[in-house]
Amino acid sequence: MPLLHHEDPSSSLLFSNMPGATHRHDLSGAVDVAPYVMSFADYLHGAVDYAALARGFDALPDHGMLIGGCIDNSNSGAEKLTAPDAAGGGGATPMTANSSVSSSSSEAAVGDEESDLCRKEKVKEEEEEEEEEEKEKIKEGEEGSEKSKKVSTNPKKKGEKRHREPRFAFMTKSEVDHLEDGYRWRKYGQKAVKNSPYPRSYYRCTTQKCGVKKRVERSHQDPSIVITTYEGQHNHQSPATFRGGMHHFVAPHAAPSCFMSQDFLVQQVANSMINNNGHQMGINPSLYLPSLQPTLQQHQFPDYGLLEDIVPSFIHSNQP
DNA sequence: CGATTTTGACCCGCGC
DNA sequence: GCGCGGGTCAAAATCG
Numbered sequence: 238m239p240l241l242h243h244e245d246p247s248s249s250l251l252f253s254n255m256p257g258a259t260h261r262h263d264l265s266g267a268v269d270v271a272p273y274v275m276s277f278a279d280y281l282h283g284a285v286d287y288a289a290l291a292r293g294f295d296a297l298p299d300h301g302m303l304i305g306g307c308i309d310n311s312n313s314g315a316e317k318l319t320a321p322d323a324a325g326g327g328g329a330t331p332m333t334a335n336s337s338v339s340s341s342s343s344e345a346a347v348g349d350e351e352s353d354l355c356r357k358e359k360v361k362e363e364e365e366e367e368e369e370e371e372k373e374k375i376k377e378g379e380e381g382s383e384k385s386k387k388v389s390t391n392p393k394k395k396g397e398k399r400h401r402e403p404r405f406a407f408m409t410k411s412e413v414d415h416l417e418d419g420y421r422w423r424k425y426g427q428k429a430v431k432n433s434p435y436p437r438s439y440y441r442c443t444t445q446k447c448g449v450k451k452r453v454e455r456s457h458q459d460p461s462i463v464i465t466t467y468e469g470q471h472n473h474q475s476p477a478t479f480r481g482g483m484h485h486f487v488a489p490h491a492a493p494s495c496f497m498s499q500d501f502l503v504q505q506v507a508n509s510m511i512n513n514n515g516h517q518m519g520i521n522p523s524l525y526l527p528s529l530q531p532t533l534q535q536h537q538f539p540d541y542g543l544l545e546d547i548v549p550s551f552i553h554s555n556q557p
Numbered sequence: 558c559g560a561t562t563t564t565g566a567c568c569c570g571c572g573c
Numbered sequence: 574g575c576g577c578g579g580g581t582c583a584a585a586a587t588c589g
Contacts, residue, residue, distance in 0.1 A: 425582075428580070428581095437579090443560090450580095
């Protein structure tokens with residue numbers, strides 16, 4: 238996927254929309270993305286749900302730049318995150334600031350396998366979308382009384398498959414694993430990642446009734462890269478947003494489709510950028526938008542369901 | 558003292 | 574049916 242390059246080669250942002258991708262990453266690492274705010278947002282509007290990501294920008298401490306992102310619609314657990322390099326299909330995609338690699342690549346890496354999965358999942362998703370909402374409701378209701386139950390996601394209906402919300406993943410070059418994105422998260426688990434020395438952490442939005450989750454893991458291919466995957470959409474504004482006097486309303490329910498999330502992201506991004514005191518802050522110049530920006534705006538993504546769809550373009554751009 | 562993190566156990570889906 | 578891996582829970586520990 239194409240990247241937008243800025244003047245500063247040191248930082249680069251790579252966005253990839255990966256429908257099949259399962260991760261969303263916050264780029265908390267990137268600190269000042271301000272200059273890109275507008276364009277970024279616009280960009281997002283067109284296609285992806287990077288809002289969430291974007292928000293990370295404003296908060297990003299000192300570490301990191303956004304390397305890439307992708308949206309994953311696939312719900313089935315088929316998501317896999319691969320290191321960018323890996324995704325590249327063997328390191329084909331460099332994630333350096335100059336070179337662009339994308340998270341998509343990571344997911345893309347999984348591409349072959351995932352592409353099928355993603356597509357299947359896509360379909361499922363639609364069907365399950367409704368179910369999910371119901372589940373969530375049920376959950377809420379049950380939560381209080383049936384906590385004693387162990388780990389049963391949905392004790393009530395066994396027949397129902399676990400449904401997952403669209404995910405958005407992106408890679409960030411950052412020293413810190415958990416990037417600040419404006420929301421408050423509570424870590425609820427950590428698991429070792431197969432074939433990787435780095436564990437994957439699971440976070441949940443601490444806001445009541447907000448079921449947004451995110452996973453954070455470090456690429457074993459390039460330890461400096463953090464892969465963040467968002468799942469679901471916030472049904473509230475971020476604390477940061479409030480502080481900044483943000484004004485955008487965010488869709489109250491889980492996004493049924495990638496596009497929803499995209500809007501969401503856009504808003505978030507915009508918000509984050511405008512955040513503090515109404516000043517535009519943030520987006521790090523180091524944030525590079527992929528050349529696909531135009532593409533996104535035009536909604537030309539062939540199929541968001543597949544990473545490969547996106548990744549390839551992005552990869553190609555880098556590789557003649 | 559409340560909120561968050563840590564961590565081992567458990568559940569679930571999937572492939573063989 | 575079994576084993577594996579991913580994801581989640583929840584008690585205990587830690588933090589602010």
